[in-house]
Amino acid sequence: xxxxxxxxxxxxxxxxxxxxxxxxxxxxxxxxxxxxxxxxxxxxxxxxxxxxxxxxxxxxxxxxxxxxxxxxxxxxxxxxxxxxxxxxxxxxxxxxxxxxxxxxxxxxxxxxxxxxxxxxxxxxxxxxxxxxxxxxxxxxxxxxxxxxxxxxxxxxxxxxxxxxxxxxxxxxxxxxxxxxxxxxxxxxxxxxxxxxxxxxxxxxxxxxxxxxxxxxxxxxxxxxxxxxxxxxxxxxxxxxxxxxxxxxxxxxxxxxxxxxxxxxxxxxxxxxxxxxxxxxxxxxxxxxxxxxxxxxxxxxxxxxxxxxxxxxxxxxxxxxxxxxxxxxxxxxxxxxxxxxxxxxxxxxxxxxxxxxxxxxxxxxxxxxxxxxxxxxxxxxxxxxxxxxxxxxxxxxxxxxxxxxxxxxxxxxxxxxxxxxxxxxxxxxxxxxxxxxxxxxxxxxxxxxxxxxxxxxxxxxxxxxxxxxxxxxxxxx
Amino acid sequence: xxxxxxxxxxxxxxxxxxxxxxxxxxxxxxxxxxxxxxxxxxxxxxxxxxxxxxxxxxxxxxxxxxxxxxxxxxxxxxxxxxxxxxxxxxxxxxxxxxxxxxxxxxxxxxxxxxxxxxxxxxxxxxxxxxxxxxxxxxxxxxxxxxxxxxxxxxxxxxxxxxxxxxxxxxxxxxxxxxxxxxxxxxxxxxxxxxxxxxxxxxxxxxxxxxxxxxxxxxxxxxxxxxxxxxxxxxxxxxxxxxxxxxxxxxxxxxxxxxxxxxxxxxxxxxxxxxxxxxxxxxxxxxxxxxxxxxxxxxxxxxxxxxxxxxxxxxxxxx
Amino acid sequence: xxxxxxxxxxxxxxxxxxxxxxxxxxxxxxxxxxxxxxxxxxxxxxxxxxxxxxxxxxxxxxxxxxxxxxxxxxxxxxx
Numbered sequence: 102x103x104x105x106x107x108x109x110x111x112x113x114x115x116x117x118x119x120x121x122x123x124x125x126x127x128x129x130x131x132x133x134x135x136x137x138x139x140x141x142x143x144x145x146x147x148x149x150x151x152x153x154x155x156x157x158x159x160x161x162x163x164x165x166x167x168x169x170x171x172x173x174x175x176x177x178x179x180x181x182x183x184x185x186x187x188x189x190x191x192x193x194x195x196x197x198x199x200x201x202x203x204x205x206x207x208x209x210x211x212x213x214x215x216x217x218x219x220x221x222x223x224x225x226x227x228x229x230x231x232x233x234x235x236x237x238x239x240x241x242x243x244x245x246x247x248x249x250x251x252x253x254x255x256x257x258x259x260x261x262x263x264x265x266x267x268x269x270x271x272x273x274x275x276x277x278x279x280x281x282x283x284x285x286x287x288x289x290x291x292x293x294x295x296x297x298x299x300x301x302x303x304x305x306x307x308x309x310x311x312x313x314x315x316x317x318x319x320x321x322x323x324x325x326x327x328x329x330x331x332x333x334x335x336x337x338x339x340x341x342x343x344x345x346x347x348x349x350x351x352x353x354x355x356x357x358x359x360x361x362x363x364x365x366x367x368x369x370x371x372x373x374x375x376x377x378x379x380x381x382x383x384x385x386x387x388x389x390x391x392x393x394x395x396x397x398x399x400x401x402x403x404x405x406x407x408x409x410x411x412x413x414x415x416x417x418x419x420x421x422x423x424x425x426x427x428x429x430x431x432x433x434x435x436x437x438x439x440x441x442x443x444x445x446x447x448x449x450x451x452x453x454x455x456x457x458x459x460x461x462x463x464x465x466x467x468x469x470x471x472x473x474x475x476x477x478x479x480x481x482x483x484x485x486x487x488x489x490x491x492x493x494x495x496x497x498x499x500x501x502x503x504x505x506x507x508x509x510x511x512x513x514x515x516x517x518x519x520x521x522x523x524x525x526x527x528x529x530x531x532x533x534x535x536x537x538x539x540x541x542x543x544x545x546x547x548x549x550x551x552x553x554x555x556x557x558x559x560x561x562x563x564x565x566x567x568x569x570x571x572x573x574x575x576x577x
Numbered sequence: 578x579x580x581x582x583x584x585x586x587x588x589x590x591x592x593x594x595x596x597x598x599x600x601x602x603x604x605x606x607x608x609x610x611x612x613x614x615x616x617x618x619x620x621x622x623x624x625x626x627x628x629x630x631x632x633x634x635x636x637x638x639x640x641x642x643x644x645x646x647x648x649x650x651x652x653x654x655x656x657x658x659x660x661x662x663x664x665x666x667x668x669x670x671x672x673x674x675x676x677x678x679x680x681x682x683x684x685x686x687x688x689x690x691x692x693x694x695x696x697x698x699x700x701x702x703x704x705x706x707x708x709x710x711x712x713x714x715x716x717x718x719x720x721x722x723x724x725x726x727x728x729x730x731x732x733x734x735x736x737x738x739x740x741x742x743x744x745x746x747x748x749x750x751x752x753x754x755x756x757x758x759x760x761x762x763x764x765x766x767x768x769x770x771x772x773x774x775x776x777x778x779x780x781x782x783x784x785x786x787x788x789x790x791x792x793x794x795x796x797x798x799x800x801x802x803x804x805x806x807x808x809x810x811x812x813x814x815x816x817x818x819x820x821x822x823x824x825x826x827x828x829x830x831x832x833x834x835x836x837x838x839x840x841x842x843x844x845x846x847x848x849x850x851x852x853x854x855x856x857x858x859x860x861x862x863x864x865x866x867x868x869x870x871x872x873x874x875x876x877x878x879x880x881x882x883x884x885x886x887x888x889x890x891x892x893x894x895x
Numbered sequence: 896x897x898x899x900x901x902x903x904x905x906x907x908x909x910x911x912x913x914x915x916x917x918x919x920x921x922x923x924x925x926x927x928x929x930x931x932x933x934x935x936x937x938x939x940x941x942x943x944x945x946x947x948x949x950x951x952x953x954x955x956x957x958x959x960x961x962x963x964x965x966x967x968x969x970x971x972x973x974x
Contacts, residue, residue: 236952236953236956237953238953238956238957280578283578284578303736370931370932370933371931374931374932385932386956389932390932390955390956391952391956393936394936394939394952394955394956395952397936397939397940397943398940400936400937400940401937403936404933404936404937407936408933436933439933440933443929443933443934444912447911447912447913447928447929448912450928451913516740517737517740517741520739520740520743521736521739521740524739545578545581550581550585553585554585554588554589554592557589558592558596561593561596561728561732561735562596562732562735562739563735563736563739564732564735565735565736566723566729566732566733566734566735567719567733567734
């Protein structure tokens, strides 16, 4: 049951309706049953593994808290097992290895079960949980069912946002009684559907043409493709978060925000504070800070090492391919550069009027991110190299603006496809300009009614219905 | 709150039904949509040219009329498979005088199934027609699941449809009755060589084996049956193709024989124009299977002459 | 408390290369321009050097604003 499917929305509506009749204190039971049902429907094997993994984490958490003597060992063992399962997942995922083939031969879709073992998101949350306990920053949970719900909560199960157990479990036990949250939730879900179907999916074909056509394109179209992909990725992934956050809100649960209009960042480091926030804060809490705090005597070097390790791991988390490696190397370079030029940039920002400095920084940051995404999106290293070479080639590859640029992005020079392409650009541009206002939830009023109605209409008139049940980020 | 949600859903339903009517209306007003054009006003041609893009860009009814004296209409649509051809023929026959002849383009690609498709969206304004609906069910089951929901028949493929609707508004407001290409023939312009040869040879350096796809053949049979039921005389034909490509179509002779056998079983002629002089030179082609304006002029003449000769020989009387 | 805050202000000015920075107990990364994960470490190690103390790992992980930092410094100075 994908997020963008009629069954999911029916599921959500029925669940929301049912929970309405339950006392607040009892709702977590319904959520638990629904979540287990949701995952079980997707893959019963995954459900078993999830239950096992959650109980394992839950009891090691208790053990670490109670046992003074062996806690280091229990902690290390538990983390090792989780990391190994993550690694195994990534290994199985990459088809280049013979291992993948082997599991298919085994016949009973072991690959899918292993997929669940290492299902990146809940493994990361489990590691976070026992680490908090190990450092005595949090108390272990008392009830295994609570913890199971934390791991399996259907709104955030497959792709986050990543949460801290105590914060979420407290909410399960005591969901907000504020009815306006339901309105907010519905608005968020609609917004997410709009972003995915009207914006991300309309951009997808243009992006695919630039990245998959491969040869002999001009630099202009390559740059445009990278930029459009970055925008597509943002809409695609933030749409997923919107639906997750919105769905949770319907049950009175507030999840962490995952995006904060990242394209307004004035530096790459700021970008990473506004993009996929929950994952980045996981990486900074459990990788970056522990590392740099220990190395803090070395000052600048500590930061550089921290960036290096964090982003290499992040690149690995996204995929084992060489393209992801280059992607992380690029971000390491950007961040190291920013760390080294911190003072120069700080002085510059003070002497140059903000009206010039800020838009300029935003533009540079956006282009750097787009450049790195050239490697993130490229299907393999050969294509990536080619795209890179194209950047230095002629602007339109010796053809005119129409043939060498516009018709590649629009998918031909016909009136019809150009109409569609301009329409997409207008929708995307309009949305980015109005995003700030659209993200602000309205209280029940005529305004809310009209806005939601307007968005739903746009979804029907301009949304992409075919192949809509697919999110870029779910593959990670 | 429930009252609000129910009101919202009710209003949405009204809106969607309204949009559906609006799209239906203006799609039918769009005379540049061949399907809408042939159903909104009688064309009443004597001969029809049918097939995917190749005849669309090659068969010029004006030339045919000049040489053979019969009024023609080009009913072909882009990338259409036989099922789509049949849908178009059905819509045409519903609203027009029955033509005498149907010239249907058939080549190795047509029976392969990998090259042409059923473009369901071209029929969204005709879903209420049971014949079309049945066809959609068979050809595009995923789309079929949605066609009865309010507005979804247009929304599902809206990026293909919205532009046509907007164009329909324009035609409706300006009262336009004549399409941009009045006889359905779309002359290729602004294109000299489309690189299809190069792409094909790169993808299949040793040549490609073409498939005798049973579902395509079944659709072809069904198309012939529809035409026969109306008493239309059918001619299967293949226009000239660039000789350079022939070595890369590995089982061309085999498929050609199968088509010939199929034609014989159906008692319809099958004309193959692959020995024409123009096939030797790229100067008459812009693509592997498509002649350019120069090549088309020559071919259309040859075709019309051949037609007249066959008519004289009476071989077209079934 | 205010004395520590004044001293800490000096550290902040040094790390951020400015003279006219005034911090309060509620200042945090979002209110101070340029305070991010890259400068955070420099800030902590400079603070340690200035006050001649060493924070524990857990303390460092729990600094959310200047107030947290001041409290931790106070604790260390009392010992």
